[in-house]
Amino acid sequence: MELISTLAKIPGALPGACAQGLIWGIMAIGLYFTYRILEVSDLTVDGSFATGGAVCIVLMLNGWNVWLALLMAFIAGMLCGLVTGLLHTTFGIPAILAGILTQLALYSINLKIIGKSNQSINVDKYDLLVSLRWVKKLALNNPLLTVVVITIVLVALFYWFFGTEMGCSIRATGSNLAMSRALGINTDRNKVLGIMVANALVATSGALLAQYQGFADVNMGRGAIVIGLASIIIGEAVFGKIFKNFALKLIAVSLGAVIYYIVVQVVITIGLDANLLKLLSAAVVAVFLAIPHLKSKYFAKPVKVVEEEGEIENA
Amino acid sequence: MLDISKVYKTFNVGTVNEKRVLKNLNLHLNKGDFVTVIGGNGAGKSTMLNMVAGVYPVDSGSITIDGIDVTKLPEHKRAQYIGRVFQDPMTGTAATMQIEENLALAARRGKPRGLKTGISKAERESYRELLKTLDLGLEDRLTSKVGLLSGGQRQALTLLMATMNNPKLLLLDEHTAALDPKTALKVLTLSAKIVEENNLTTLMITHNMNDAIKYGNRLIMMSNGRIVFDVSGEEKQKLTKADLLEKFKISAGEELASDRVLLSE
Incomplete structure (x- = not known):
């Protein structure tokens, strides 16, 4: 009986999980640009996610319009990416380390932006774009609808962008550095640009999440990269076979984040200690990252050798 | 079309592995020259090409393409003048x-x-x-x-890509070395055809003496970071493998034993 009553709670928790997943999905799409397209592991995101939230909430508390606050979060994210990009290209620091440095620096900067470790915003007093309060309402301001629309607009925008000359040259940079330079592509500039765009999306996602949950927190981005990677991996595992088009691949990443949050919600509802959540996330991502390697090493299908009859006779 | 003037390059300066790869290298190419470059391992052939392409900076000296001093231009800016095909078929194209x-x-x-x-x-x-x-x-x-695509197909595609908007200079860095003999011949024939049709100024490194003699209007041999032999026109037409080996013996001296093995017959 107890189990049934527990399971009965799950449907009620689903809208919230979907909304969170969709918001984190935007962050994961940003991570997809660096991780899959540029083939750079950018750890800036743990910091820039919180920066987006902090900038947005503080500006709104100062009377800014929500869209302008979101735009500023977007720009703040680009600046975070710019720092990592320059550390990596101009100063030759390995990408992972450059990201870690920026992320650490951002912790202080985020504290300065907010003025303390977290800051709430009252949904009744400020005109928020998304809030968890409306997540079960059948209304136009339901965050599920809002975030789906934002996601579709962003996917359309970047589908177009990566088809342009500049977008193609960024993809080429990620695919083959030597070739790109030989074809006159400024690979350093493209890397910086790619990391900037990615972090802009990450910060926007952070700004949306801060509104959704009603507060910005300097720790809200902790482990963001793992959640982003999990979303990418889940999206590819579930939809990889059917989604071949680039726009659909980005949608798959977003859906991957939704699945991730649904699973998390179910696991918590069933009664897992929430403190173990990050351990679980890390383990899941580690397993999925390891699978391709282990597969090729231990489970590679042996090539079938068809022996011709003549050879057998001769032997 | 191309002027390499007094170029020096040393790698790993100040370490036990210090290697002076190019020593006062001078080379002038006329427009439409198709130059084959031969020489043993470590002679500086690839380094010369990479210097021209801007992969690493020169220590001193200057490089001019069609009157434009490119010595200080980064690789991606020089690319507007240069088409390149690499030894590794994977390098010249974006696989994904x-x-x-x-x-x-x-x-x-x-x-x-x-x-x-x-x-x-x-x-x-x-x-x-x-x-x-x-x-x-x-x-x-x-x-x-x-x-x-296969290695040969990728190399053929790279060749198209390198030559599609008539570069002032085409650099072929042992671009058939990684291919099987039949495919290599096909890619090489195609290279010669494209170079001829478009009258491209070309530098082609090869390890194959026959190819070096057969293709192009000029041949240079490098040894120890210098150009030790430079023939063109009729003199090159009459060149034989025996001549080349003789030249090699004189210039390379004691290195010959190992170098001869490297030059395929």
């Missing part, structure tokens, strides 16, 4: 991108890349025609990922 996308990237070499579409309809058709000249059936696989 489509054949037509690779061609479109190459078509924009040296041009600003803005927010216009990365590949237009008209381009697609022209690429189909261009690929037909390869006679490899690639014209029907415009949207295939380049990673699916």
